[in-house]
Amino acid sequence: MATCFVSKGCFVFKPKDSKKRKISVTADSFIKGKAVSENDRLRFSTYVSLWQQMKEETESLQENLNEKIFDNLLSFIKKSNIQLHSKQNDWSYRMRCSEIPAAAVVLGVNVPDHEMTFQNLSDLLKQSLTPHVVCLQGKECTTVKHVLQKVLINLMGGTVNDEEEDEEGVHHSVHFSQRKMHCSMASLAGWYSATTQKSTSNSPSKKRKSPSLGQEQSPPIVIIFKDLESFLPKVLQDFIVISSNYIQQLPLVLVFGIATSPITLHRMLPHAVSSLLCIELFQSLSCTDHLTTVIDKLVLTTKFPFKLNGKVLQVLISIFLYHDFSVRNFVKGLQLSLLEHFYSHPLSLLCCTPDEANARVQNLTHDDCELIRQVPSFMGYVDHQDSEKQVKLLTNDQYLKDDVQKLLTDLHIYHQNYFPILKCLHVSTSSLPKYPLGKQIRELYITCLERNIWETEEYSSAFQLLGMMAKDELVCLLQKCMEVLKSFKQQTAITEAMQKLEEFLTNFQKLDDVAAVAEVKENEDQKTSPRKSLQEKTDLYQLQKTLMEMKKSRRSKKLSRFEVLRKEVLEFLDKLVRQYLLPPETQPLHEVVYFSAASTIRRHLNAAPRTALQTALSNPYYYLQNDVLRSEGGSITNTAPDICIVYKLHLECGRLINLYDWLQAFVTVVSAAEEKDPDKMSNGQVDEVLHARFIRAVSELEFLGFIKPTKQKTDHVARLTWGGL
Structure with missing residues (x-):
């Protein structure tokens, strides 16, 4: 039999409808098995509600972080459009007539987050400034013709979206555009002129002397290059040269999304082309700072009862630091952890607010009580009780429920005290040389989750450095701790800590008042000091006696008032750390709110x-x-x-x-x-x-x-x- 050659073909079959399909978790897919209890449905509804709250918090945070750069971009585009309609023969008008306004937006290497950022920017521009916004990607614009086609389709089609349109729809739109007019910048200029004239004729107002009104009737055309590094330099150069010839007819504004460095734009464009642009640089918040803010709002808070184990948090942060720098993917990993926790842990129905948890505990069945008795942390808690209470916890369901309510309340109070003290410790040690406890609070948090922080060498080194602080530095540190605790002062323990810190600050201020008196006394003591006697006495016996007194005085040197006060401050901080920064494993029923399946998350997110x-x-x-x-x-x-x-x-x-x-x-x-x-x-x-x-x-x-x-x-x-x- 003749052998057959191995096929080398690779065929791609595109579906008719290539719209993005969102995979949603439903109650049926969340709950496996034929027998579905009310607790299972309650778990699913709790997951949905909790994730919705976290999602809204993330979106609000994203809007706040992008607010500044978006406002600056809007101001830049508005100013460029006003200059176009200006009739003054000034320098800015002449420059605007010969150059294309261009915004170089440096977003960083977190490329997966850029899509969401530009989508929000596009929506904001369409809502507040202009309906003519086009987003381009390098993989779709390999030639100048493709760039012009994408611009014409998005502007003239109006409803065409290249990411959600099927293949037939794209070809139909291109054919329709080319049949109506040639695919060129002149066609775009003619269409824009007709569109603005039509809007002017339909406007009820006859007076158009207002600059803002004229700007509304001639809105700018904003073209966004999402990934500048992916565009071919020749294509970008040719498009800019062609656009510069129509700048007096088309109010074009270019926005370049840069992931690496602003110098990339100058490397891709020679001087003859870059001179046709009026470039302004915009810098977004770094992805690491963005991650710190997200962790602070979603993880280091008592607003959401769900918490991450130290190993799980380390997996998510490692993927962020060593793979994509994407905060969006970090949030997705957090969502996956939340889903896995509610899916795999039957007692996760108690992962809710304290009031809801107390009500749900009373509705637990006997089987649920048996599950609680099998929780490792609760078994350790039972072992430390007296024999009479042990019998009640293991046999009496109602007694167990009452005790579980108390334990869940204590767990909530534990978190209320944990995060303020954690932030105080971070504020105190984040500025120390070589950062013994980490520069970012996430590093300190992971360490505190895994072990007793005060038993580490890094903790001892940090407090040794704190023990050498000057007065001004220590006062500044205490003031920062006070600012951190002010947002958590509803807790009794936090209020007492604030009062103690205020007392320390008052004592430091009193040191200034007694400084002058101490200085006078010190001068008097120096007159009769052994060193003074050393200068006066020349006898060998007296000299030996004086040296012995000096050596003895150095050994038994008394601490100054500042040193005593500094020691008290450090002892108080150490006491707070040892009292409130205990690892979560020391708390009974911590498994209810803490997700610890790090291997599952690693297998799903860091695939092999x-x-x-x-x-x-x-x-x-x-x-x-x-x-x-x-x-x-x-x-x-x-x-x-x-x-x-x-x-x-x-x-x-x-x-x-x-x-x-x-x-x-x-x-x-x-x-x-x-x-x-x-x-x-x-x-x-x-x-x-x-x-x-x-x-x-x-x-x-x-x-x-x-x-x-x-x-x-x-x-x-x-x-x-x-x-x-």
């Missing part, structure tokens, strides 16, 4: 493609969950998909695989599944259907990178991987 492929090919039951596909050890299941059979057969071969032998082995396995005798083949030929199935499976295996064709032997393929799972 090779491991997943080998698992799917060697054990298809892992993903398909079909009992027919179960196999023991390394045996080959004849009911498995063709590619799985071919994969397992290729594991038994060496570096070179004979295609004919491989085919015969495949036919033998498949024929056993179909209850056919492989020896009874007509004329010794393999069935065409089985042959085609084998070629397809081998082609898929080649596409995945497990094999490749080889020139050593024409009827062989080379194996590229070794070993399996």
Whole structure:
């Protein structure tokens, strides 16, 4: 039998409707199993409500962070448009007539977040300034013609969205635009002139002397280049040169989204082209600062009862720092953690506000009470109680419910005291040399979650450095701690800490009043000091006596008033840390609100493609969950998909695989599944259907990178991987 060549084709079939499909979690998909209890539905509704609150908080935070840069961009675009309509023969008007206003927006390397930022900017421009906004991506604009097509389609079509429009719709819009007028900048100028004249004729007002009114009737055309680094320099240069010839007819404003550095724009554009632009630089907030704000609002707060374990938080931060710098993906990881917590933990229905938790505890069933008794932290809590209370907790459900209510309230109070003291400790140590406890509060928080912070060497080093602080530095530190605690003063413990800090500040102020008196006294003591006597006495015996007195006085030197007060301040801070920064594992029922499955989050977010492929090919039951596909050890299941059979057969071969032998082995396995005798083949030929199935499976295996064709032997393929799972 002649061998067949392995197919090398790769075909892409686009669906008719390529609109983005949002995968939503429903109650049916959230709850598995036939028996669905009321607690299960309550868990799902709690998850939905809690995530909605966190999502709204994130969106509000995003708006506040982008507010400044968006306001500056709007002001820049408005000013550029006003200059176009200005009739004064001034310098700005002459510059505006010869240059295109361009905003270089440096957003940072968190590229996945740029899409949301530009979408918000586009919506804001359309709502407040101009309906003519076009967003372009480098992968869609490989030529100047494509750039003009995208601009014309988005402006003249009005309803066309390149990300959500199907392929037929795009072609129809392009055909419609080109049929009506040529795809050129002159066509855009004619369309804009007709549009502005039409809006002017439809306007009821006859007087248009107001600059703002004229600006509304001739709104600017804003073209946003989302990813400047992805555009071909030649395409960008040609488009800018063409646009500069129509700047007096079209109020164009260009916005360049830059991920790296502003110098990228000058590297892509030579001086002859960059001189046609009037560039203004806009800098957004760094992604690390953005992450710090998100963690402060979503994690380091008692507003949301859900909390992350130290290992889970470390996984999310590691993915952020070493993969994409995307705050958006960090929030998605937080959502996944929330979903996994409510999905996998039956007692997560108590992860809610204290009032709701108290009401739900009283509605717990006997089975729910048994689940509580099996929680590790609660078992440790029971072990530390007296024998009488232990019996009640293990046998009396109502007594258990009352005690659980108290424990959940204590857990809430624990968090109310935890975060203020944590922020105070961060404020106190974040400015120390070499940052022994970390520069960012997230580093300190992870350390506090995993162990007793006061038992670490870094903590001792930090307090040694604090013990060498000057008076001004220490007073400034106490004032910062006071500002942190003011937002948490509803707690009794926090109020007492604030009063103690105020007392320390008052004592430091009193030191200034007694400084003059102390200085006079010190001068008097110096007159009779051993050092003064040392200068007067010359006798050897007296000299030896004086030196001994000096050595003794140095050993028994008394601390000054400031040193005593500084020591008291540090002892008070250390007391607060030891009292309120205990790890969550020390709190009973912390499993109710803390999510600790770090391996699950790592597996979902930090995927290992090779491991997943080998698992799917060697054990298809892992993903398909079909009992027919179960196999023991390394045996080959004849009911498995063709590619799985071919994969397992290729594991038994060496570096070179004979295609004919491989085919015969495949036919033998498949024929056993179909209850056919492989020896009874007509004329010794393999069935065409089985042959085609084998070629397809081998082609898929080649596409995945497990094999490749080889020139050593024409009827062989080379194996590229070794070993399996």
